Amino acid sequence: MTTTVIAPESARVTTEAHERRPALSVRGLRVRYGSREVLSGIDLRVAPGEIVGLIGESGSGKTSLARAVLGLVPVAAGSVEVDGQDVSTFTRGRWQSFRRSGSAQYVFQDPLSSLDSRFTVRASVLEGLRETLPRTEAEDRAARALRTVGLAETLWDRRPGQLSGGQRQRVAIARATAVSPKLLICDEPVSALDASSRIEVVRTLETIARAGTGVLIISHDLSSLGAIADRVSVLNEAQIVESGPAAEVLGSPRHPYTRRLIDAIPTI
Amino acid sequence: MRTLRTLTSRPTAVVAIVVLAIVSVVAVAAPAITPHDPLAQDTSHVLAGPSAAHWLGTDYLGRDIMSRLVAGTQLSVLAAAEAVVIALLLGAGSAVVAVFSPQPVRWVLERVFDSFMALPFITFAVAIGALLGNSIHAAMVAVGVLAAPTFFRVVRASVLEISHTQYVEAARLLGVRLPRIIRTHVIPRIVPVLLVTSASVLAASLLVVASLTFLGVGVQPPTPTWGGMLSADLSYLALRPWNPVAPAAAIMITVAAVSILADRIRDLGDGTRAPEAAPDDGRAGEVTLSDDAAAAVPAQPAPADALVAIDDLCISTEAGTDLVRRASLRVPRGASVGILGESGSGKTMTVRALLGVLPDGVSVTGGRIAFDGAELAPDAVGRRDLHGRRIGTVFQDPSTWITPHLTVGAQVDEVLRHTHGLSKKSAAATRDDLFRHVGFRDVQRVAHQYPHELSGGMLQRILLAIAVTGEPDLLIADEATTALDVTVQAEVLDLIRRLRREHALTVLMISHDLAVLAHSCEYLYVFRDGDLVEEGPTEQVLHAPHHPYTQSLIADHAVFGIEALRHASRSTHTPAPPKETTRL
Numbered sequence: 109m110t111t112t113v114i115a116p117e118s119a120r121v122t123t124e125a126h127e128r129r130p131a132l133s134v135r136g137l138r139v140r141y142g143s144r145e146v147l148s149g150i151d152l153r154v155a156p157g158e159i160v161g162l163i164g165e166s167g168s169g170k171t172s173l174a175r176a177v178l179g180l181v182p183v184a185a186g187s188v189e190v191d192g193q194d195v196s197t198f199t200r201g202r203w204q205s206f207r208r209s210g211s212a213q214y215v216f217q218d219p220l221s222s223l224d225s226r227f228t229v230r231a232s233v234l235e236g237l238r239e240t241l242p243r244t245e246a247e248d249r250a251a252r253a254l255r256t257v258g259l260a261e262t263l264w265d266r267r268p269g270q271l272s273g274g275q276r277q278r279v280a281i282a283r284a285t286a287v288s289p290k291l292l293i294c295d296e297p298v299s300a301l302d303a304s305s306r307i308e309v310v311r312t313l314e315t316i317a318r319a320g321t322g323v324l325i326i327s328h329d330l331s332s333l334g335a336i337a338d339r340v341s342v343l344n345e346a347q348i349v350e351s352g353p354a355a356e357v358l359g360s361p362r363h364p365y366t367r368r369l370i371d372a373i374p375t376i
Numbered sequence: 377m378r379t380l381r382t383l384t385s386r387p388t389a390v391v392a393i394v395v396l397a398i399v400s401v402v403a404v405a406a407p408a409i410t411p412h413d414p415l416a417q418d419t420s421h422v423l424a425g426p427s428a429a430h431w432l433g434t435d436y437l438g439r440d441i442m443s444r445l446v447a448g449t450q451l452s453v454l455a456a457a458e459a460v461v462i463a464l465l466l467g468a469g470s471a472v473v474a475v476f477s478p479q480p481v482r483w484v485l486e487r488v489f490d491s492f493m494a495l496p497f498i499t500f501a502v503a504i505g506a507l508l509g510n511s512i513h514a515a516m517v518a519v520g521v522l523a524a525p526t527f528f529r530v531v532r533a534s535v536l537e538i539s540h541t542q543y544v545e546a547a548r549l550l551g552v553r554l555p556r557i558i559r560t561h562v563i564p565r566i567v568p569v570l571l572v573t574s575a576s577v578l579a580a581s582l583l584v585v586a587s588l589t590f591l592g593v594g595v596q597p598p599t600p601t602w603g604g605m606l607s608a609d610l611s612y613l614a615l616r617p618w619n620p621v622a623p624a625a626a627i628m629i630t631v632a633a634v635s636i637l638a639d640r641i642r643d644l645g646d647g648t649r650a651p652e653a654a655p656d657d658g659r660a661g662e663v664t665l666s667d668d669a670a671a672a673v674p675a676q677p678a679p680a681d682a683l684v685a686i687d688d689l690c691i692s693t694e695a696g697t698d699l700v701r702r703a704s705l706r707v708p709r710g711a712s713v714g715i716l717g718e719s720g721s722g723k724t725m726t727v728r729a730l731l732g733v734l735p736d737g738v739s740v741t742g743g744r745i746a747f748d749g750a751e752l753a754p755d756a757v758g759r760r761d762l763h764g765r766r767i768g769t770v771f772q773d774p775s776t777w778i779t780p781h782l783t784v785g786a787q788v789d790e791v792l793r794h795t796h797g798l799s800k801k802s803a804a805a806t807r808d809d810l811f812r813h814v815g816f817r818d819v820q821r822v823a824h825q826y827p828h829e830l831s832g833g834m835l836q837r838i839l840l841a842i843a844v845t846g847e848p849d850l851l852i853a854d855e856a857t858t859a860l861d862v863t864v865q866a867e868v869l870d871l872i873r874r875l876r877r878e879h880a881l882t883v884l885m886i887s888h889d890l891a892v893l894a895h896s897c898e899y900l901y902v903f904r905d906g907d908l909v910e911e912g913p914t915e916q917v918l919h920a921p922h923h924p925y926t927q928s929l930i931a932d933h934a935v936f937g938i939e940a941l942r943h944a945s946r947s948t949h950t951p952a953p954p955k956e957t958t959r960l
Binding site (some may be wrong): 128149165166178204205206207208209210213214216219221223224226227236237239240273280283284287302303304306307327329335347368371372373374375 | 389543544545546547548549550551552553556560561564565570663718719733831832861862863864865869888889890891892894928929932933935
């Protein structure tokens with residue numbers, strides 16, 4: 109397994125971003141389910157304002173990585189730092205307060221499942237804010253988040269069933285970003301969406317990142333996300349086989365698996 | 377409000393509501409409307425038959441049966457309701473606690489409620505009656521405790537399901553506290569379940585109250601209850617065989633009304649959940665059909681070179697929503713044609729109309745569909761011999777098209793024996809050939825595996841093998857690679873190309889993915905919102921699209937697609953020649 113690590117200065121992001129405290133820093137992460145190791149020594153870094161793509165197919169361990177960062181599966185070895193705090197040692201109670209502080213947030217693949225169908229757009233976005241903030245302040249922040257993702261005020265009282273796929277996913281992004289996370293993890297954020305909705309969600313994620321949030325996009329198919337990712341890591345069979353600036357990894361892949369993966373994407 | 381209106385549109389539900397309303401009014405107004413004092417004895421008129429003064433006759437102490445029935449309503453119904461409330465609070469409350477508690481607490485609660493279920497109902501109630509004093513409330517506590525496991529099990533199952541939804545997980549990741557999650561996400565969703573369970577427990581409790589008073593537990597004479605009356609009247613069954621009918625009927629009618637209403641409310645719950653689940657293609661499921669319009673169009677012979685010729689096809693729901701408007705398509709024999717569109721664009725409806733399998737409430741309202749020169753009737757009747765024999769189909773999620781509890785070999789054999797009339801032995805041999813044909817090496821091992829042991833790509837290859845067994849003329853692939861990983865998608869697309877060549881198949885591919893179709897098809901149709909907005913040879917659609925929608929799709933692809941980053945690899949890697957590449 110060759111691992112190509114590209115020096116940060118060749119990335120599109122400035123080195124200044126790397127000097128700040130990273131939004132996510134994963135070192136030597138191992139995750140096991142029983143005797144099976146689904147992640148064997150992962151290193152990954154997401155700087156504030158940076159978009160990192162993690163490509164992997166089913167069974168590569170990409171979702172386990174996200175779940176380990178969010179404390180949903182236990183870390184067997186290694187460290188996971190979110191905004192400078194090592195979350196791999198957190199207790200249950202510590203997780204609860206860490207989540208309430210909103211440091212790391214998650215956007216699911218299918219907004220139809222991740223949004224409560226009974227909740228209005230406004231109520232969904234308010235949900236996390238109301239835990240820590242008084243009503244008026246929470247409403248201000250929710251409104252700001254909804255405007256950032258470009259949802260018109262006329263949609264705020266609708267329920268998920270009355271929105272398009274792209275609008276729904278933007279609600280999910282607004283819900284996650286309203287609590288001002290340092291790190292936003294998106295698991296296949298566009299693969300449940302139609303082509304025209306994909307673009308609006310991709311643009312929204314770009315806006316979120318440029319405002320200073322570290323964004324980690326996990327996908328089996330970066331064909332519509334490749335263009336916004338600053339750096340890309342390729343996960344295959346529990347290990348990262350290649351990482352570097354998106355243009356280099358996707359444009360001239362070095363590892364045979366990456367090459368195969370990219371060749372498999374149909375072109376027009 | 378809408379639910380109430382839907383409910384009252386069901387005649388049985390209306391009858392049940394009226395019955396329960398009458399019972400409630402009688403229960404409340406009993407003292408005012410009893411014709412006689414229910415406790416007044418008249419020893420001169422013992423066990424009298426119905427008369428003008430005593431409509432239902434008198435009992436063994438000369439008391440008016442009608443009055444006792446009316447007076448007993450309140451106690452009988454309230455007692456049953458009390459039992460339900462106790463059961464609900466105890467059972468449903470513990471269920472919610474159990475689901476959201478750590479393992480030991482959950483384990484203990486589950487065992488406690490399991491053991492409740494083993495207790496004999498009536499005996500336990502009698503024992504509690506003896507323990508807590510022989511009052512109706514003691515008896516109802518007993519009934520409530522014994523009915524609690526019913527709530528526990530039903531509610532636990534629902535809450536468990538809700539607790540694993542992504543919206544609850546999302547709320548947890550936002551740091552929302554548990555009580556709030558339960559209040560906002562869980563409770564509103566279990567209300568229908570609670571209602572239905574309450575109704576069935578209420579019905580059971582009415583019977584138990586009757587049985588207990590019949591046994592003399594809970595209520596002491598002379599207080600009238602339905603069960604107590606039944607008990608007393610039964611002693612004089614030989615003298616007055618009709619007397620027990622009135623209290624028995626009161627119990628049965630009330631129980632029946634409650635059960636019916638509960639059933640209707642549950643149906644309602646099923647009906648209101650469905651549209652939420654799939655709003656994207658919600659237009660498909662709206663109402664029922666009208667079939668006559670298609671016949672009105674004069675028949676014309678379809679051009680002989682087209683295997684499939686669709687002219688001016690219109691598809692609508694009964695509500696009048698147009699799903700497809702005047703679409704005309706040709707699939708020339710031997711060609712590979714792609715239909716591009718988003719969900720709800722009409723692409724899948726068009727193909728389903730061709731197959732004659734439109735969903736309920738959706739019908740062809742105009743136009744013609746011809747297959748191999750013969751026009752197809754608007755309904756599915758004439759099409760059965762096309763399926764599997766002349767048209768093979770593969771769909772999006774292969775696992776839903778295969779029975780989970782049979783080995784894949786057994787399922788393929790069944791298809792071969794059914795469609796080809798093969799013997800068991802020759803079916804197995806043919807199946808081995810087919811599996812080899814779609815690229816499996818260890819065909820015996822694959823044949824003995826169950827669907828869950830195979831990957832999505834392997835299952836899709838098996839379905840392709842099944843689809844081509846009948847040597848069809850046309851292969852329809854509807855989003856056949858959408859659920860697969862990209863490398864697996866490439867393999868399946870390659871397989872389709874190879875099968876097409878080797879079997880001289882005509883291929884019709886439906887997809888939302890422009891690149892997939894561009895890679896595999898010579899001619900493209902683009903659907904948008906029910907209209908065919910663009911058609912042409914693939915090269916023309918990609919490089920000189922007419923419609924703004926197609927233009928925007930292609931422009932977006934140029935900006936965000938992999939192509940933007942891919943030029944560097946072009947020099948080292950020849951892009952696959954679009955049509956006939958095969959990876960063998």
